[in-house]
Amino acid sequence: MIPTxxxxxxxxxxKKVSPVELTRDCLARIAARNGELNAFILxxxxxxxxxxxxxxxxxxxxxxxxxxxxxxxxxxxxxxxAGIATTGHSAQMQGHVPETDAVTVAKWREAGVVLLxxxxxxxxxxxxxxxxxxxxxxxxxxxTERFTAGSSSxxxxxxxxxxxxxxxxxxxxxxxxxxxxxxxxxxxxxxxGLCSRTGILPLAQTLDHAGPLAWTSEDCAILLExxxxxxxxxxxxxxxxxxxxxLAPDMRGRRIGVIRHFHETDHRxxxxxxxxxxxxxxxxxxxxxxxxEVTLPSLQEFNAAGWVTLSAEAWAIHETWMRERPxxxxxxxxxxxxxxxxxxxxxxxxxQRRRRSLIERSFAASAGFDLLVTAAQPGEAAKIREVTKWxxxxxxxxxxxxxxxxxxxxxxxxxxxxGGLPVAAQLVGHPWTDGFxxxxxxxxxxxxxxxxxxxxxx
Amino acid sequence: xxxxLSPGSFxxxxxxxxxxxxxxEAEDLRHAHxxxxxxxxxxRDPPVPLAxxxxxxxxxxxxx
Numbered sequence: 001m002i003p004t005x006x007x008x009x010x011x012x013x014x015k016k017v018s019p020v021e022l023t024r025d026c027l028a029r030i031a032a033r034n035g036e037l038n039a040f041i042l043x044x045x046x047x048x049x050x051x052x053x054x055x056x057x058x059x060x061x062x063x064x065x066x067x068x069x070x071x072x073x074x075x076x077x078x079x080x081x082a083g084i085a086t087t088g089h090s091a092q093m094q095g096h097v098p099e100t101d102a103v104t105v106a107k108w109r110e111a112g113v114v115l116l117x118x119x120x121x122x123x124x125x126x127x128x129x130x131x132x133x134x135x136x137x138x139x140x141x142x143x144t145e146r147f148t149a150g151s152s153s154x155x156x157x158x159x160x161x162x163x164x165x166x167x168x169x170x171x172x173x174x175x176x177x178x179x180x181x182x183x184x185x186x187x188x189x190x191x192x193g194l195c196s197r198t199g200i201l202p203l204a205q206t207l208d209h210a211g212p213l214a215w216t217s218e219d220c221a222i223l224l225e226x227x228x229x230x231x232x233x234x235x236x237x238x239x240x241x242x243x244x245x246x247l248a249p250d251m252r253g254r255r256i257g258v259i260r261h262f263h264e265t266d267h268r269x270x271x272x273x274x275x276x277x278x279x280x281x282x283x284x285x286x287x288x289x290x291x292x293e294v295t296l297p298s299l300q301e302f303n304a305a306g307w308v309t310l311s312a313e314a315w316a317i318h319e320t321w322m323r324e325r326p327x328x329x330x331x332x333x334x335x336x337x338x339x340x341x342x343x344x345x346x347x348x349x350x351x352q353r354r355r356r357s358l359i360e361r362s363f364a365a366s367a368g369f370d371l372l373v374t375a376a377q378p379g380e381a382a383k384i385r386e387v388t389k390w391x392x393x394x395x396x397x398x399x400x401x402x403x404x405x406x407x408x409x410x411x412x413x414x415x416x417x418x419g420g421l422p423v424a425a426q427l428v429g430h431p432w433t434d435g436f437x438x439x440x441x442x443x444x445x446x447x448x449x450x451x452x453x454x455x456x457x458x
Numbered sequence: 459x460x461x462x463l464s465p466g467s468f469x470x471x472x473x474x475x476x477x478x479x480x481x482x483e484a485e486d487l488r489h490a491h492x493x494x495x496x497x498x499x500x501x502r503d504p505p506v507p508l509a510x511x512x513x514x515x516x517x518x519x520x521x522x
Contacts, residue, residue, distance in 0.1 A: 304500035311494075323476045334479065335487055339494055341475040350501045352512030359513060389486070393493040 002029075002162035002458060004451075005219040009067035012059055019055035019070025023048050023114050026072040030116065030163045033457060036144050039158035041077055041135040042085055043117040048072065051114040058112070067222050069112030074167040076152050077118040078125055078201040079105050079210075084115075088124040088201045091134050091328045092321055102199025103234070104168065104210050104227045111226045116164055120154030125170055125203045126314055127333020128153065129384050137384065140183060141455035142421045146381035149178030155213045156183035162458045166214035166223050172203045173310055173392070174376075174399025176211050177426060180411035181376040184422030184455070186441060187213035188220045189399075191431045192406030193238030195224070196231030204313035205236065207306070207403040216451055217412060217441030221245040224434065245435045247442045252288030254370040256281065259296055263375040266299035267396050270379030273423045276414025277373060280425050283447045284371075284440070294372060296365050297358050299396035305358055306400035307392065308343060308351040315340030332389045359405050363430075371440050372428040374398055376411040380421035398426060408434040412441040413450040422450075460495035462488050 003011065003022075011017040027045055034040050055070030064070070080086045080098040087093045101109060109115070120138040122128025128150045129137035138153035140146040141161040148156050152169030156179025159167060169176035171189035180187030188211050195210040202208055212223035225245050231237040258281060263269045269277075281291045296302075315322070318329075318337050326334055366372060375398045388394075402409040409428045417423050427444075429437040445451050463471065468488040472479070479487065 301500055304497035307494075307497055308501060319476075323478075326478065331483060335483055335490065338472075338475075338477050338479060338487055339490060341477050342471055342491060342494070347498055347501070349512055350498075350506075353506045353510045354501050356511055356513035357506055390490045390493060393490060393497070 002454065003165070004215050005067070005071050005165045005222050006216070008071055008165060012070045013064060015059060019052040019059065019114060020049065022070065023052035023072050026116055026163060029161065033161050033163060036139060037141055037157050037161055038120055038136045038138050039154040039161065039163055040074065040117045041089060041120050041154070044084055044115055047084070048114050048116045055112050055114060065112040068108065068226050070114060071165050072114040072116050073108065074116050074119045074155065074158055074164040075105060076121050076155050076168050076170060078121055078170060079168050080199040081105055081115070081118065084118065086118065089121045089133060089135060090123045092325070094134050100199065103196035103231050105199065107227055107229070119158055119167055122151035122153060123330050123333040124201060124318070125151040125172060125175055126336055127330050129387055130330035130332045132330045139384065140381050141458060142184065143381070145383055146421065147182060147384040147387050149182040149377065149381070151175040152179045152187070152213060156180055156185060156187070159183065159185045159213050159215055160455050160458070162454065166212055166219055169211055169213050170200060171209045171211060171403065172207045173306060173403055174397055176213060177376045177399045177409060177411040180213050181424035182381040182422065184413045184450070185213055185215055186217045186220050186410065186412055187211065188224060188408065188410040188434065188438065189402065190224060190228065190434050191408045193236055194243070194434060195227045196229070196234045196237050198231050198233045202317055204310040206313065207310055209403065216445055217410060217438045218247055220410070221247060221435070221438040224438070240432070243432060243435050245438060247439045249436060249439045250288070251284060251440070251443060254289040255368055256284050256289050256291045257294030257366055257369040257372045258291060259372055259374040260293050261295060262299050262398055267378060267398065269375045270417060270423065272415065272417035273375050273377070273379050276423050277375065277425050279448065280373060280414055280444055283444055287443060294366055294369060296362050296401070299398065299401070301354070302358060302401035302404060303396040305351045305354040306404050308347055309355065309404070311336070311340030312343045312348040315343070335389050355404050362405050366430070370429070370436065374426050374428070376424045376426035380417040380419050380423060402428055407431055408437045410437045410441045412444050414448060415450060460492045460499065462492040
């Protein structure tokens with residue numbers, strides 16, 4: 001049985017399980033499954049066992065640092081790790097070994113985590129699934145012919161298969177929430193400014209968010225609490241008091257808004273996804289919440305502002321390499337970056353003017369609501385070989401609206417579709433209500449019964 | 459959806475941006491660019507008010 005982080009922490013605290021034993025279990029699962037899942041691009045076995053032994057020593061001495069002490073995790077390979085290769089899953093940075101940890105990596109290290117290694121990502125968090133990179137793309141543990149979504153593809157796959165108990169992701173247009181949805185796990189894009197991005201390879205700074213993925217919302221809360229906090233080195237980091245993560249709030253009287261037009265008309269989702277959203281609303285009603293419909297600007301308008309912003313900012317980061325050595329990128333990323341190079345200054349500024357309008361209208365439309373609910377993905381995972389380079393331009397996605405607004409957004413599994421693969425809902429809050437969003441996810445998972453089912457072989 | 463630029467116009471656009479791609483990828487990008495132009499049209503229709511401010515690095519605001 002694969003424990004959640006909360007369960008493992010309790011067992012470690014009670015000295016019923018050793019961090020070394022827990023780590024060896026994960027390493028055994030990695031050895032057995034990573035060959036077909038490609039979730040890890042680098043396994044740091046020696047480091048993991050050293051971390052685990054140190055945690056075990058603290059356990060025996062009664063000096064555990066907290067609930068993450070001795071918990072095996074992995075980092076998406078855009079998080080810099082001191083002395084451990086950090087490549088962005090790209091030939092452009094193959095062999096690059098940073099000297100320092102990203103701020104969030106250091107925070108988890110100080111909390112006592114066991115680092116199992118570096119996890120697959122779409123190239124620089126934007127180009128994938130790609131088969132022309134130094135490492136293959138991650139595969140979905142529910143069906144290895146299927147896509148994980150991206151870009152935190154390795155983290156989604158590794159968490160679902162129990163190769164790690166949690167891991168880092170980043171989210172610029174949905175890169176935490178998409179893999180969480182298609183891999184059947186939980187993942188939160190926190191409020192913009194809650195988690196430092198220092199030391200994380202950027203994609204588009206005004207949209208980039210760091211956050212965790214784990215099997216449950218409760219585990220995401222544990223991981224997020226240890227990641228969050230002001231970082232003066234990150235201009236987007238907010239200097240605010242720490243958030244609370246009480247996972248047992250009273251849902252009675254809470255107002256929940258369903259953004260029905262997103263998933264029924266702007267981009268119609270599968271029947272199973274729609275059923276999951278409706279069942280989630282029924283659970284919230286049963287718990288005493290009031291559910292009503294809310295209308296935001298269209299997904300198409302959000303996506304236009306979002307993709308123009310993302311493409312232009314990504315081009316600005318990569319333009320030197322795109323001009324000097326474009327063939328060291330995979331084809332998917334090369335094309336997507338090139339598109340951003342064709343935008344004008346006027347296009348980018350129009351997107352920012354539209355963005356401000358979108359944020360203002362979204363606040364106005366959702367005033368008085370505690371939580372919003374919509375889809376995270378249109379349905380079950382597609383076949384990985386059928387995902388096209390331009391899929392994001394063809395159908396609007398459900399996640400980028402909240403990169404534009406900066407609001408916290410969580411993916412939770414709501415059940416399984418006709419193909420037996422997970423489907424999900426997205427729970428969204430107003431800024432700095434990350435704790436309530438996670439609590440709502442936790443309440444949903446306790447009622448919907450999805451957390452008892454792991455992928456085949458896990 | 460917007461029509462793709464002509465191959466000649468698109469080649470000029472790529473050259474202005476300093477982008478050199480294999481020919482098949484450039485042709486693929488020409489068609490993708492038409493989809494992007496559809497998005498650009500959405501951004502401008504309806505136009506934002508003349509004095510509308512951009513949201514550069516923004517503070518999400520609000521209190522929990």
